[in-house]
Amino acid sequence: MSANQNPHPGQEVTATSSTSPERFEDPGVPAHKPRxxxxxxxxxxxxxxxxxxxxxxxxxxxxxxxxxxxxxxxxxxxxxxxxxxxxxxxxxxxxxxxxxxxxxxxxxxxxxxxxHVDERHELASPPEVRAxxxxxxxxxxxxxxxxxxxxxxxxxxxxxxxxxxxxxxxxxxSVGGDWDVSKFRHTIWERNRRLAYDPSGRLIKASDLTVGSVAHVIPEASQEEMRSHEWITEKAKAVVLLVRLNPEDLRSDQSPEGETWSYDGIVAYSKICTHVGCPVALYEQQTHHLLCPCHQSTFDMADGAKVVFGPANRPLPQLPITVDDEGYLMAQDDFAEPVGPSYWERLK
The missing domain is CATH 1.20.58 (Methane Monooxygenase Hydroxylase; Chain G, domain 1)
Structure with a gap:
């Protein structure tokens, strides 16, 4: 057996040599080297x-x-x-x-x-030491x-x-600037404004979508308008997720007034999570659930985008849609309620 090998691995080996010092002397502060x-x-x-x-x-x-x-x-x-x-x-x-x-x-x-070395003491130093x-x-x-x-x-x-x-x-x-919170209540969606793919801006026909299809949508706009700073700011509130379901799977697609807000199984909801505003875009085709990747809030796209799991406490606002004479999808109106999370002038 090697002289350095521990014969009892489970036990600590301690030095017993008489040459081992009981304590090491403080080497002190090294000599100062002037700059x-x-x-x-x-x-x-x-x-x-x-x-x-x-x-x-x-x-x-x-x-x-x-x-x-x-x-x-x-x-x-x-x-x-x-x-x-x-x-x-x-x-x-x-x-x-x-x-x-x-x-x-x-x-x-x-x-x-x-x-400099100052010795530490548990109690206050004497006056002469403080001096x-x-x-x-x-x-x-x-x-x-x-x-x-x-x-x-x-x-x-x-x-x-x-x-x-x-x-x-x-x-x-910035004090006294624009604090008009009513701007949060509306987006650039309006009656007869057609739906377009994000980011290309190509218009969407209902016939383009098959059951299970998902599309990221923005309002129709010219290329020049889409390059403007104002458009980029407003687009952030208006982004939409479009999903085509089997019409038989829809359990809720009507407004409180009884108007139909979907078209042949195609539903459109705001992409902005009602919890803290993250983009919701993870769609599960089999369950029709839409997941927010930030905090796992889950919405049922077949039942009015109601919350089925997570911290969000409001459904995603639905964009009412229909088709025009050419078969292109278009909005019936703006969202019926403000998009995104709650704010100080909204209780929920």
């Missing part, structure tokens, strides 16, 4: 200028963010919104990154890097040169003071 900035005043001044420049760049980034916010406002187009958002993101990143990089470079090159600790803090501040580096201190304070304006000004300026 170039500690021994060369010219190097210290050079690093001070570098840190000041970094903080100045941060200030310029904050100012540029405010200029971008007021000068490059979204113009209602997708391109304009992207440009405004990109400029705000880049300038805010420069401002915040400058603060971080400047603080790190200041700490590494100019602030004191001496190591020594306060003196250590004062010595550290003196070593960092904060008091005599006025320009550097001013640049750091300016950067810290300007950065909050990059998000405070947009927040304050």
């Amino acid at each position: 170039l900035t500690d021994t060369d005043p010219q190097a210290a001044r050079r690093n001070e200028r570098i840190v000041t420049i970094i903080f100045a760049i941060s200030c310029l980034g904050a100012i540029a963010s405010l200029v971008a916010y007021f000068a490059v406002r979204p113009d209602g187009t997708t391109e304009g919104t992207r440009l405004s958002t990109a400029l705000l993101g880049v300038t805010m990143a420069i401002s915040l990154l400058g603060i971080g990089v400047g603080a790190i470079h200041w700490a590494k090159s100019l602030m004191s890097d001496h190591e 020594v600790a306060v003196q250590h803090l004062a010595d550290g501040a003196e070593d960092s040169g904060i008091a005599r580096r006025g320009v550097l201190k001013g640049a750091a304070v300016s950067a810290l003071a300007l950065f909050p304006l990059t998000f405070a000004v947009p927040l304050i300026s």
Whole structure:
């Protein structure tokens, strides 16, 4: 058997040699190695200028963010919104990154890097020990040169003071904006507006769909209209899932007034989950259940999209549909109720 092999694997082997120490001595703090900035005043001044420049760049980034916010406002187009958002993101990143990089470079090159050991005590330290600790803090501040580096201190304070304006000004300026919640009650669906495939915009005929077919649907629109920022915003509320069932499987396809909202087994429901607004698109053909992938709310497409499982507490709003003279599917009207999750002016 090897000398290093444990003959009893289930038991811990302990050292019994008389040469093993009972405790290890504290090696203490290693000797301090001075940096170039500690021994060369010219190097210290050079690093001070570098840190000041970094903080100045941060200030310029904050100012540029405010200029971008007021000068490059979204113009209602997708391109304009992207440009405004990109400029705000880049300038805010420069401002915040400058603060971080400047603080790190200041700490590494100019602030004191001496190591100090303070013994921890369960109870409060005696007054003389606290006095020594306060003196250590004062010595550290003196070593960092904060008091005599006025320009550097001013640049750091300016950067810290300007950065909050990059998000405070947009927040304050938005006060009193558009809070018309009635916009949530309606979408761009309207009477006789035809259904189109998402995203191509090709119109849908009832004859295109077989039993079990599923289609992602948007309102009919021109290609130019579909490229507009307003369309993209409104489309988010108007997306629809279209399913063709066997008419005999439908248990509910009528409005409270008794109007038929489906056509030959074809039903259309909002894709926006009534729980927190995730897109519901996982359809089980055999059970006619529609599943939300976020929190597993399940809706019965054969029974008015009622909730059969999960946290959602309202059915998916149904889009009433019919066909025109050419056989294309079209809306009878907008949704009868607001789409998506509840909000502050709606109890359910």
